[in-house]
Every structure is written in C-alpha cells, then in structure tokens.
Amino acid sequence: MPISRLLIANRGEIAVRIQRAARELGITTIQVYSAADAESLAVRMADEAINIGPFQAAKSYLNIEAVLAAAKATGADAIHPGYGFLSENPVFADAVEAAGLIFVGPKGETIRTMGDKAAARGAAQRVGVPVVPGSEGRVADLDEARRLAEKLGFPVMIKASAGGGGRGIRVAETAEALGAALDQAAAEATAAFGDGGLYLEKFIGNARHIEVQILGDGVNAIHCYERECSLQRRRQKVWEEAPAAVLSLDVREALCASAVALAKSVSYRGAGTLEYLYDEKSQSFYFIEMNTRIQVEHPVTEMITGIDLVREMISIAGGEPLRYQQSDVRLSGHAIEVRINAEDGSHDFRPSPGKVTALQVPGGMGTRFDTLLYAGYAVSPFYDSLLGKLIVWDTSREMALRRLGRALGELKIEGVITTAPLHQRLVEAPEIRAGAFHTRWLEQWLTTKMKPQDAMMEQSSR
Ligand code: ADP
Ligand code: ADP
Ligand code: MG
Secondary structure, X not given: OOOOEEEEOOXXXXXHHHHHHHHHOOOEEEEEEEHHHOOOHHHHHOXXXXXXXXXXXHHOOOOHHHHHXXXXXXXXXXXXXXXXXXXXXXXXXXXXHHOOOEEOOOOHHHHHHHHXXXXXXXXXXXXXXXXXXXXXXXOOOXXXXXXXXXXXXXXXXXXXXXXXXXEEEEEEOOHHHHHXXXXXXXXXXXXXXXXXXXXXXXXXXXXXXXXXXXXXXOOOEEEEEEEEEEEEEOOEEEEEEEOOOOOOHHHHHHHHHHHHHHHHHOOOEEEEEEEEEEEOOOOEEEXXXXXXXXXXXXXXXXXXXXXXXXXXXXXXXXXXXXXXXXXXXXXXXXXXXXXXXXXXXXXXXXXXXXXXXXXXXXXXXXXXXXXXXXXXXXXXXXXXXEEEEXXXXXXXXXXXXXXXXXXXXXXXXXXXXXXXXXXXXXXXXXXXXXXXOOOOHHHHHXXXXXXXXXXXXXXXXX
C-alpha cells in the first residue's frame, strides 16, 4: 500500500531530512513534537504537527502510546522512526504494525535478531561473516567473563548487547580490572537501554571503523558501498567519509558481499548498516554490529551513489520492490561529512545550548548542510547536541578536503559554541590529509595537539 500520510516520530535534522524525501514523493508530512520543540524547524516545515508530551524524551519521543495516539488522531498511515529514540525498538515496530500502520523499517523480528549485538554476531557467523573473537552470546557472570578474557588475551572490550551511541562499552586492560569494568558497563546499559546484558570481544587496537550501507525489500538486497567512520570521540562518530580510502578493490568487494549475504540471510527490509572493524596490516575485516535504521552519516553514501536512501526506504515500506539492481549502484568521487555539534571543545566538549543569533550557511557546488537550525532558534539543552551535518562531495578525496575547508570557512553560527573550529583544524592535520588514522587517533590527537588554549583562540578569532 503506497504511503500517503507519514508521521515522523523523531526530531532535529533527521526529521527535516525525512520530510524532504516525503514531500518529493507527494506524501503529507505529520511531525510529532515535545513541548520543548514547538518552535523547531521540523515543526515549521511540516504539513501538520502534533504535540506528544513534555520535554522529557521518556514522556514524548520514547513514549510508544503517545506516538501511536498521535498517528491515530492525525490519520497517519505510516511512521518513520528516524535514528535514535524508538528506531531500533522491536516492541515499537510490532506495535505500529499491530495498529494497522506501516513501520518504515525492518520487521520487529529482524530488529530483535540484528539489533541485539550478541545475537547479531551469531547471525553473522552462520553465514560465514568474520566477527571479532569474543563470547558466544551474552556472558553470565564474572567467572565466565574471566575465563573467556584469559583465552582471548587482554585487553578485552565489554559491550552491552542492547548498546548504541557508544554507551555501555568498557575496556579492561587486565584481569584485575575486569570486575569493575563489567559492573560499570552493566550499570550504564541498564540506565540507557533497560537491559544490562553484556558480551565480550577482543580489543582490536588501531583498527579502522568501516561500515556497509545496504538496502533490502525483504526478498532482494543490495549494497551502496562503504563509509569510513574512524574519527570518533568516546566511540561516537565525529567525521565520516565515503568511500573508505584504504580499501583495495578486492577487499571492498569481499566486504560489501559479506554485508549483502548477511542482509539476505535475515530477509532484510529497508535501509540498514553493517559495521565492521578493519585491520589495515592484515587487510581483514570483522563484523561488529548492525544498525537496523537510517544512520546519521547516510548522506555521504547518497553523495557518492546519487541514491536518495530515505526516499528508497519510504518507497520500500510502501510495498515497492527495490528499484535498483546491484549493477545500477555506481561509486563516484569522494564525500566527507562533519558533525557540527553545540559543544565547547575547550571545555571537554560540554554541551553549549542557547539562542542562535546569526546563521550563515555554506553553499556552492557539491556542498550540503543538513541542519535543524534557523536564525533565532534556541538550541534546546534536553536532547543530543547535533546541530547539523556539513557534507561535501568532489571528484577525489583531496579535492573534497579542500572543498570542506572552503565550506567550513563560510559556515557562521553565532550565539552558541560549536565543533566547527575542531573540523577546521582537522582539515589541516597531516594525518587527515594522508588518511592515516584509526578509531583512537582523534582522542590521542585531541590530548596532544588540541590544547584547550588553542581551541579557545580558534573560537575567539571567528
Ligand atoms: P549512527 O550509528 O547513526 O552513525 P551514532 O553512532 O553517532 O549514529 O549514534 C547512534 C545512535 O545513538 C543514534 O541513533 C543517535 O541518535 C544516538 N546517539 C548519538 N549520540 C548520542 C548521545 N550523546 N547520547 C545519546 N544518544 C546518542
Ligand atoms: P555502538 O552500538 O555503541 O555504536 P559499536 O559496537 O558499534 O557500538 O562500537 C562503537 C565503537 O567502539 C566502534 O566504532 C569502535 O571504534 C569501537 N569498538 C567496538 N568494538 C571494538 C573492539 N572489539 N575493539 C576495539 N574497538 C572497538
Ligand atoms: Mg556502532
């Protein structure tokens, strides 16, 4: 059944992004909002908007009853969950379908298998996709964890099965540190996800984070090449690129084929991402998790393939078969995305909410700015600090870096402190220019190269 009225159960830049795709498909957009978001760009842009509760996410954006009641009250026929919030909640996906509505995403059952990270490891192994050496399923207690860790060799990583957004993860360097690390990871996971279940992986030092975008219609599945997201802080992505500069053609082909095999094995429907760690020395990749939703960094893939991923996920949810064969998906040029957060780099990246007094948005060829901002908007302290994503495309990585520097120079956000100056510094860094980095490189660079004084000078000179 084609979708005609789409409820967007999210906020911020992704809500705006989904509205754009829906409008181009001739679909009416219905935006939910919390009391804190009444003045948001997403509410202003939507055809219709409906208040679903107070600012607390638990009472609004995470409140399944409130979202379903809003869908019913507005006559929506489908719900797009965006990323974060309810997007990977199988109970929500099932409840949407039980209410006779379309969930823009995979079946609840698929989210259950692939959204649980310990279970997804098993699914990968069953189709021969290599995983990081680690536990089979969840670990029951400290004794089991200790035995396994001795076998794997320290350091080991303790990860929440239900984890996401970099939370519920700890590294244990030694057997002595294991107990405390397990306790901390379990406590963080229980608080964040209501599920303290943990599993263990060998810690892969100096790896790169490379992930494969896939699209499936429940019958067929294709890949849209890979992204590299190794530049991270606290295991959250800061800067993303497509394609990954380090892959040989053979490795790229094997990596993408493994992702398609795994997606097909679960009859995947919608847009999804399989994340891997990549070891440059041995040219080996290891599956770590699947995100059963649209990702923050999806635009870099759109820029190198010309495929509108959000449009595709909506049309698949409306019952259309995949409109692309694998051979239709061509990789062209290089794209980079940087996340512009309302954070103060000179004070340990603490959030910097407040009113945006002036805004100048970059433009020009190959330049895209996906944002929730408008001049005069008051950035809320209640939600995550992502203000927007600056995305550039050019014919080569080197040219894309130049274009990024140029576009960052045009971006002016006054009234709040942002991470734009950090990205200006990164564009100039020799390691970034050379593409020589790994998942811990940025944190190391921040402690050695980005002294607090530098960050401050950078900001006051803007
Ligand atoms: P993606 O996997 O889509 O690239 P991230 O890995 O940065 O995005 O984040 C994963 C999910 O966690 C996203 O859905 C995002 O909304 C959420 N998230 C990101 N950062 C935070 C944070 N600081 N606190 C809570 N949730 C977050
Ligand atoms: P989340 O669901 O929070 O995104 P992931 O499993 O994707 O968790 O891991 C987040 C990040 O943590 C990865 O991108 C990588 O930088 C790091 N990481 C994850 N697993 C390992 C590992 N086994 N060894 C080293 N680093 C890892
Ligand atoms: Mg991840």
